[in-house]
Amino acid sequence: MKILSLNIRGFGVKGKFGWVKGICYSEKPDVAVFQETKCRCLSNNWVHSLWGNDNCGFVQREAIGNSGGLLVVWDTSRFIVEGAVTNEFFIAIEGKWGGSDHDSIIVNVYGPHNDKKKKKMWGALDELLNSVDSAWVVCGDFNEVKCHSDRLNCTFHHARASRFNDFILKNKLFEISINGRRFTCISDDGTKFSKLDRFLVNDKFINLWVDLSVVPIDRRESDHCPILLRDRVIDFGLKPFKVFDEWFNKVGVDKIILDAWELGVHGSRRDCNFRDKLKNVKK
Known part of the structure; x- marks a missing residue:
């Protein structure tokens, strides 16, 4: 399972289309969500070219003038979409992962800058998440941070961060940490840093996958770095003992x-003592 998220800041800028196409080719995501596309009506041929083949579906919310715009693209063999909802602030797709009965809803969010609109967005997302009991992934550019350490050389608004945290707690969401990257957005002059892009999931989604992680991809053509949610199956060999x-x-x-566990063990090495305690539990 792979989900790619990126605020592209306009697909029309020279070099960005090819950059994203290269990421799709190398990472082969099951689903890709883009924010701030700054695109009007996109054609099938344009999306197929971006994805690298025609084995994909997509939903978009057109930009208004030269601002905003959302796009969700998915591999039709790996994520079977059964429905979609578009909103001023997000696109949500519902479907099943290929070859399984696992239902998931993936929400692509692009948060507004205006405080009044931010409140409206949190309300709309609350209503959406409370409408269906499913495995949720809420991701994208929220244009908001959770705490003071998520910004550097930027103004921190405590009230806005509190509303963001309240939304996360109210909907029982968990953030999958980004490995090796503290910030996801850097200003054009390289002086301001923020963590605006995230993957938030609920426990039902966590239970579907083993060892979820978020990895950053090199930021080259945007002020935001692409982030990739993926699962990783680790084979530790035979289990030491079974628990039913x-x-x-x-x-x-x-x-x-x-x-x-409280039975005495004798040894000078802690790892051996731990092993012997497990043996006692096994017996």
Whole structure:
């Protein structure tokens, strides 16, 4: 599973189309969400060329004049879209991951700068997330930060950050941390830094995948760096012992585990002592 998110700041700028096309070719995302496209009506041929093939679907919200614009593109063999909702501030697509019954809703957000519109956006997102009990991914450029450390050489608005955090808590969302990158947006003069781009997910989405992580991709043609949500399956080999969920429904199982853990072990090395305690629990 791979979901790419990027504020492109206008696809019409020279070099950006080819840059994004290269990312799609190398990373092969299942779904890609773009903010601030600054595009009007996009053709099938244009999207197919960006994606690298015609095995894709897309939904867009056109830019108003030379500002805004949202685009969501997906691989039709890996994410089967069953419906879409567009809004002034977001596009939401609902579907299933290919070869499974796993339902997910992916929301592409582009947050406004105006404080009044920000409040309107949080309300619209609250209503959307409360409408369906599903696995959620809310991502994009929120144009907002969670805490003071998410900005450098920029003004921090405590009230706005509080509303953002309230939205996250109210909807029981979790942020998947970005590996190796503190900020996602750098001003054109290179003096101001902010973390505006994120992936927020709920527990149902977390339960679908193993070891979720967000990795940044080199920022080349935009003031925002692309970020990629992906899962990674790790094979640690054979399990040391099996635990069946049914055991935890038995009365007294917790006492058995605690008593076994408290049994004395003898050794000078902590790792060996830990191993021997696991052996006691296993018995």
